[in-house]
Amino acid sequence: xxxxxxxxxxxxxxxxxxxxxxxxxxxxxxxxxxxxxxxxxxxxxxxxxxxxxxxxxxxxxxxxxxxxxxxxxxxxxxxxxxxxxxxxxxxxxxxxxxxxxxxxxxxxxxxxxxxxxxxxxxxxxxxxxxxxxxxxxxxxxxxxxxxxxxxxxxxxxxxxxxxxxxxxxxxxxxxxxxxxxxxxxxxxxxxxxxxxxxxxxxxxxxxxxxxxxxxxxxxxxxxxxxxxxxxxxxxxxxxxxxxxxxxxxxxxxxxxxxxxxxxxxxxxxxxxxxxxxxxxxxxxxxxxxxx
Amino acid sequence: xxxxxxxxxxxxxxxxxxxxxxxxxxxxxxxxxxxxxxxxxxxxxxxxxxxxxxxxxxxxxxxxxxxxxxxxxxxxxxxxxxxxxxxxxxxxxxxxxxxxxxxxxxxxxxxxxxxxxxxxxxxxxxxxxxxxxxxxxxxxxxxxxxxxxxxxxxxxxxxxxxxxxxxxxxxxxxxxxxxxxxxxxxxxxxxxxxxxxxxxxxxxxxxxxxxxxxxxxxxxxxxxxxxxxxxxxxxxxxxxxxxxxxxxxxxxxxxxxxxxxxxxxxxxxxxxxxxxxxxxxxxxxxxxxxxxxxxxxxxxxxxxxxxxxxxxxxxxxxxxxxxxxxxxxxxxxxxx
Numbered sequence: 001x002x003x004x005x006x007x008x009x010x011x012x013x014x015x016x017x018x019x020x021x022x023x024x025x026x027x028x029x030x031x032x033x034x035x036x037x038x039x040x041x042x043x044x045x046x047x048x049x050x051x052x053x054x055x056x057x058x059x060x061x062x063x064x065x066x067x068x069x070x071x072x073x074x075x076x077x078x079x080x081x082x083x084x085x086x087x088x089x090x091x092x093x094x095x096x097x098x099x100x101x102x103x104x105x106x107x108x109x110x111x112x113x114x115x116x117x118x119x120x121x122x123x124x125x126x127x128x129x130x131x132x133x134x135x136x137x138x139x140x141x142x143x144x145x146x147x148x149x150x151x152x153x154x155x156x157x158x159x160x161x162x163x164x165x166x167x168x169x170x171x172x173x174x175x176x177x178x179x180x181x182x183x184x185x186x187x188x189x190x191x192x193x194x195x196x197x198x199x200x201x202x203x204x205x206x207x208x209x210x211x212x213x214x215x216x217x218x219x220x221x222x223x224x225x226x227x228x229x230x231x232x233x234x235x236x237x238x239x240x241x242x243x244x245x246x247x248x249x250x251x252x253x254x255x256x257x258x259x260x261x262x263x264x265x266x267x268x269x270x271x272x273x274x275x276x277x278x279x280x281x282x283x284x285x286x287x288x289x290x291x
Numbered sequence: 292x293x294x295x296x297x298x299x300x301x302x303x304x305x306x307x308x309x310x311x312x313x314x315x316x317x318x319x320x321x322x323x324x325x326x327x328x329x330x331x332x333x334x335x336x337x338x339x340x341x342x343x344x345x346x347x348x349x350x351x352x353x354x355x356x357x358x359x360x361x362x363x364x365x366x367x368x369x370x371x372x373x374x375x376x377x378x379x380x381x382x383x384x385x386x387x388x389x390x391x392x393x394x395x396x397x398x399x400x401x402x403x404x405x406x407x408x409x410x411x412x413x414x415x416x417x418x419x420x421x422x423x424x425x426x427x428x429x430x431x432x433x434x435x436x437x438x439x440x441x442x443x444x445x446x447x448x449x450x451x452x453x454x455x456x457x458x459x460x461x462x463x464x465x466x467x468x469x470x471x472x473x474x475x476x477x478x479x480x481x482x483x484x485x486x487x488x489x490x491x492x493x494x495x496x497x498x499x500x501x502x503x504x505x506x507x508x509x510x511x512x513x514x515x516x517x518x519x520x521x522x523x524x525x526x527x528x529x530x531x532x533x534x535x536x537x538x539x540x541x542x543x544x545x546x547x548x549x550x551x552x553x554x555x556x557x558x559x560x561x562x563x564x565x566x567x568x569x570x571x572x573x574x575x576x577x578x579x580x581x582x583x584x585x586x587x588x589x590x591x592x593x594x595x596x597x598x599x600x601x602x603x604x605x606x607x608x609x610x611x612x613x614x615x616x617x618x619x620x621x622x623x624x625x626x627x
Contacts, residue, residue, distance in 0.1 A: 066623070068622075068623035068626055068627070071626055071627070072626055075626075133504055133506045134444075134504070134505060134506045135504045135505050135506065136504075155506075156490050156491075156506075234493075238490070238491070239449065239491055239625035239626060240625070240626060240627070242625070242626045250622060252354045253352055253353060253354040253355075254353070254450060254451065254618065255451075255615065255618050255619070255622075256353050256354055256357055257615070258354075258357075
C-alpha cells in the first residue's frame, strides 16, 4: 500500500530524480582527501606526543617545564602580536584610502595587492633579504643620503621578521577592513563634521568604532596566521627570535624527536583552534573574505 | 578505433617500462651544486656502466628517512647524510649493513668507514674572509672569536653538528688533541662572547651569500664553498689554520628496495676515479686514498687533503653518541 502511494506520487512529480546533492555532499571528496592526507597524519604525529619515548605526558612536562621552550612560546606570541599591530597601523589608512579613492585607481591598487599575494612566498622573502641586508638597497640609500653612517642591522633579527611578515599579512587585514569601511555611510562622517567634530574626532569617535568589527576580524586572522609562520622567520630572523613552527621543524627533522615535535604541534594547534573559535563566535565566517 | 589504439599503445608502453622502473634506484642528497656534481660524476657513470637509472631526490631529511623505515615504505636507496648522523642511525637500526664484498673498503680512508656507512666526500670548516670588505682577515679561530680585533658580524653553521663547538674550544686555547670529550660548558661560554655578532647560515649557498655581500665579512665555512666563491671572482681569503674536518657519508636505509644495486652504486661512487671527479667538481676532498694520484697537482693543493699538517678531525663516534644531548643544549642556547 505504501509502495503504491509512492509510485503514485512519483508519477506526479516526474521526472524522478535521486536526491539533489547538497553543498555538503559536494565537499565530501575533498573532505575525504583532507582526512586521509592531512587529518590522519597530524593525528598520528599528535599520538606520538603521548607515546614516545614512553607513554605518558612526559613530553608536555618537558615542553612546559623548560625555559627554552617557554621562551619560544612567548616569542611566538610577541612576534605575532607585533606583526598584527604594525599590519593594523599600515593597513587601516590603506583600506580607508582604498574605500574613498576613485574606483579606477582603487582597482589598480587592488591589483598590486593581489599580485603580491600571488607571488611565491619564498621569492618575496628572499627579495626582502636582498633589500634589507647590510649592503642592501635600503642601507645603501640611507647611507647615501647621510641619514646613518653605518649600515643598520635590518635582517637576521626581529626587525627583519616583522617587516617580512607584515608585508605578507597586509592584504589579509586590508581586505576585510576595506569591506567594512566601504559600507560606512559617508553621510555619517558629514554629520559628525556638521555637529562640530574636527577630523581627528571624526576618526577616533566615529570611523574607528564603526570599523572595529573589520579591524578585530582582520587582526585576529593575521594573529592566528602569524602563530604558525615558518619560512619568513626562518629566513629573516635570527635564532634568538625562534618561533614555534621552527621549533617543531627542528624536533621533527634535525633532532628526530617526534614525541616532542608532536607535543609542540598540539600546543600550537590548540591555541590556533581556540582563537579560531573566538573568531567564529564573534565575527562569523562571512566577514573573513572581505565581503 | 584510433583512440583504442592509442590506449593500447600507452598500456604497452607502461607495461614494458615497468621492469625498468622497478630497477631504478633513488639517490638522495642535499641539492645544490654538490648534488649536481654527484649526479654527473657518479650517477650518470653508474647508469652508463650498469644500465640502472638513478633518480635524484632531495634534500636529505632525517625525519623522512625515519618515517620511511618505520612505515616499511622506503623509497630511497642511497642517501648522503652527515657522518655523525650515519654513525648514530646505524646503531639505532635505521640502516642496512653495507656489503663490503661489493664495496672495496681497502682503499677508503678508514676515518670515514663504519659497518653501515662509507664516506661520501669530506670537507673542512675553514676561516673565510671577504678581503674587500675589511681591513684585515682573521687567521685563527682565536681571531675569529676576537670581536675587538675583528669587529662586525661573523657567519657560523646553524645546526648542531661537528664544527662550531670545536672551533670555540680551539679559540679558547684547548689543544687539538684534547678536544674530546667536548667541554660544552667552556665552549658555550666562549660562544657567548660573540653571540651577538653571529649570523647563522643554514645552507652552503647562504654562507656564500653572507660572505659575498659582506653581511658577515668573515666566518666559518665549508672549504668547497670558499673555492667556489674565489672562482666566481670574489676577493676572498681562506685560512686553513686548524681546519676542522667532517665528512658526509653514504648509507642505505633499512628496507631499501634495491639493496644490491645500492651497494653497486656506492662501490662506484667511492672508487678512486669517481671520488677524484667529484673532488674536481666540488672542491671537497676524496675519501678514496688513491684519488689524489688521479688529480691535477695544482687542484690537489686546494683540497683539505693538502692541509693535514694543521688539521683537526671532528670525532664522529663521539658525536654519534652525544648527538641528541649536544643538539638539545645547542638549540636551547641559540634561542636564549
